[in-house]
Amino acid sequence: MTVIAQAPRFSERSLRRARLVSGLIMLVFVTLHLSNHALNLISLTAAEEGRLWFTAIWRNPVGTLILYGAVLVHVTLVMRSLYLHRTLVMPMREAMQVILGLLIPLLIIDHVIATRVRFELMGLQDSYEAVIRTLWIESPTSGLRQSIALLVIWTHGCIGVHFWLRYRDWYYRAAPFLLTFAILLPVLALLGFADTGRILESEPVQSSYGSGYARARGASGYGQASATLETQMRRVQMAKYSLYGGFAGALILVFALRTRRSWRERADQIQIRYPGGETVNVPRGFSVLEASRMGGIAHYAVCGGKGRCSTCRVQVVEGVTTLPAPESIEQTTLNRIGADPGVRLACQLHPVTDISVVPLLVPSVEGIVPVGSQQTNPGREQEIAILFCDIRSFTMLTQAQLPYDVVFLLNRYFALVGQAVEKSGGRVDKFIGDGAMALFGLRGSPEDACRNALKAAATIAQEIKRLNEELAGDLPMPIRVAIGIHSGPAIVGAMGYGSVKNLTAIGDTVNVASRLESVAKELDATVVVSEPTILLAGSDTDNLESREIAIRGRAEPLRVFIVSQETSSRFA
Known part of the structure; x- marks a missing residue:
């Protein structure tokens, strides 16, 4: 009941x-x-x-x-x-x-x-x-x-x-x-x-x-x-x-x-069971988050246990039918995240009988998270611009190179990409192989984010041209890059494990930007930028080729603009 x-x-x-x-x-x-x-x-x-x-x-x-x-x-x-x-x-x-x-x-x-x-x-x-x-x-x-x-x-x-x-x-x-x-x-x-x-x-x-x-x-x-x-x-x-x-x-x-209250509650306790086999006995009326803290069990609570975020949420696997109904604060947050049945906020859930829970944002292997810890950069949805940059035909470019030369070339490439992104007000998210991902708009408006991403792309194209001139006698073929840029809502937060935890972004906007970088390779273009991004930046689209492309997972095609290395200078 x-x-x-x-x-x-x-x-x-x-x-x-x-x-x-x-x-x-x-x-x-x-x-x-x-x-x-x-x-x-x-x-x-x-x-x-x-x-x-x-x-x-x-x-x-x-x-x-x-x-x-x-x-x-x-x-x-x-x-x-x-x-x-x-x-x-x-x-x-x-x-x-x-x-x-x-x-x-x-x-x-x-x-x-x-x-x-x-x-x-x-x-x-x-x-x-x-x-x-x-x-x-x-x-x-x-x-x-x-x-x-x-x-x-x-x-x-x-x-x-x-x-x-x-x-x-x-x-x-x-x-x-x-x-x-x-x-x-x-x-x-x-x-x-x-x-x-x-x-x-x-x-x-x-x-x-x-x-x-x-x-x-x-x-x-x-x-x-x-x-x-x-x-x-x-x-x-x-x-x-x-x-x-x-x-x-x-x-x-x-x-x-x-x-x-403590003396009276000692005779009226319930059990909170966790997936790692831990069992915490607490007086009836304690919240699940309070039980975690008493039991020394790592449990995120970014907002401090006030029901303003969902980082403490748990899946109740036993005792669901005996749970008190969520109050307005909890219900609002659960509705906002589209929570599945049985998902509750640990800070707001005060069970009246024994239950078993699984904290959804604290993997059992992440033992380094201190009790009651709060992330410096909690996840939030934000309008940003994403830039993906990759070297085209990298294998052909480096197959005859010595390992030292390959490392030297990559470091020169990473340096010019990183400097172009930072000077344009962006943040280098990560380097993956010979590719890079950058975020724009973490501290500004979406319009500025789009303009800065285009500016960074133009700077990268110009610096690659200079690098080719410098290394013309040492490379079997010129370095060419493919850049994809898209903007929209993304989830931004500190993600990772242990010391390898950085501010990054995930979501459909990131996936589309990555897809546009692949399209740039397919079309032999330097930059492919989505129509929403270039319009939000207020950039001139005259004399730029545009076409509609299919994006996996999207019902409607996306219109993009194709920018060559020569025409990219208009965004500098």
């Missing part, structure tokens, strides 16, 4: 979206805060004027509700996530996110108390001069702690943004600019803090500001009755202890609930 779980009030997708949105709100707050600090490089007056705009945004009722609502939602969902993690064995990236996130409250509670809480409880208005004077001169230890907090918060936020955006096609083009911004902003903020601190250190305390974090609004210094001031200070201290106690209590509660 199939077990169907009752739909929760809030789906996992909506909770993750809430966590993301709340994190982005806090990151916007931190970005504006650091930008305000950086204004100290201009002057303290500029920073103070910037602070007025900053407080106008965040210290009104709406801004306060948005900011502290985001903080409450984010912390609550983080605690929930910490509780739901059945095992704390996780990849280093996930562990760093958790550790940095838990450090943040401990590092900033004092700063929040000294600025925002005093403002709310005592009517004291903080100022840049008062804050920097306190942190730089009166309490440099606090200043060091706040600087560390700044770096921790910013790093935590940037890591989260990176893993949120890393699968977007445009992200790799924007990544260098985002990385520059991510490095410069905290550096400029710290420089502004230090620059103003050195200036204030050489100046006397101004009576209008006094020392400490804050000054009274509409009053000089703390001109209030001593009893009233003591009462307000007690309220501030109570708020401080409440924040620390509340955070510590939440952590203790989470781990207490985890411990209680």
Whole structure:
């Protein structure tokens, strides 16, 4: 009988979206805060004027509700996530996110108390001069702690943004600019803090500001009755202890609930069996991915176990009928990859009975994959251009050559192909015998990819002509190449085994490009390029011969353009 779980009030997708949105709100707050600090490089007056705009945004009722609502939602969902993690064995990236996130409250509670809480409880208005004077001169230890907090918060936020955006096609083009911004902003903020601190250190305390974090609004210094001031200070201290106690209590509660759940689940365990004969006993409710990590079994999970990819998918071979129905996140991913019956995402599947699974992307022979490993270049579909290049009649060309001469000739040929590809913005994928495969468009638009592939082909043709002139007296016949170029969607990712694992592409687009290189040999042409590629590149097709050719596996013929060595120069 199939077990169907009752739909929760809030789906996992909506909770993750809430966590993301709340994190982005806090990151916007931190970005504006650091930008305000950086204004100290201009002057303290500029920073103070910037602070007025900053407080106008965040210290009104709406801004306060948005900011502290985001903080409450984010912390609550983080605690929930910490509780739901059945095992704390996780990849280093996930562990760093958790550790940095838990450090943040401990590092900033004092700063929040000294600025925002005093403002709310005592009517004291903080100022840049008062804050920097306190942190730089009166309490440099606090200043060091706040600087560390700044770096921790910013790093935590940037890591989260990176893993949120890393699968977007445009992200790799924007990544260098985002990385520059991510490095410069905290550096400029710290420089502004230090620059103003050195200036204030050489100046006397101004009576209008006094020392400490804050000054009274509409009053000089703390001109209030001593009893009233003591009462307000007690309220501030109570708020401080409440924040620390509340955070510590939440952590203790989470781990207490985890411990209680662990004790109760020890008597209610199921078995997850793997194809290598491994059996992992886990409490009912654990995910298959968590079982793999507990059992030390290599299991890919590129997205970190969030259901955003399918690299952790498994084929359930026993116990299919007892599986809970997939929730929306898992079902969406399974539909996208066209998964067969019995295929589930290990990170989302929480079996309720004993099952046997086969991880589909972790061959049993690949023992070198560490537990919880994540590929640097996970597979993704991308619009690229593929170039195949091969020497025609290579056997006839080299049959009378000494082995040393053959190696020399091939290395000269590989060098000119590699340089032509790299100068045109492409990447040499591999050399196979006397052939080469190159990828274009990994970091650019499809239009640029097509133009660059044609440019590389023209450069190769020109360099082969020069090489023939150089080696005219040493070769029985001129070197001639056949080049095939096609563009379209392909699956790009790090593939291979062990140390022989490289970024490559697979798919119909690659097969067609390889076929066009063979057609170039058959037609005695230098370059054969598909019509979609040459049109996407915006190249002139006047005076170029075209014809339709049959492609194995395709119902419709493909129109191609035939380019000779002489006419290839138009693409240079």
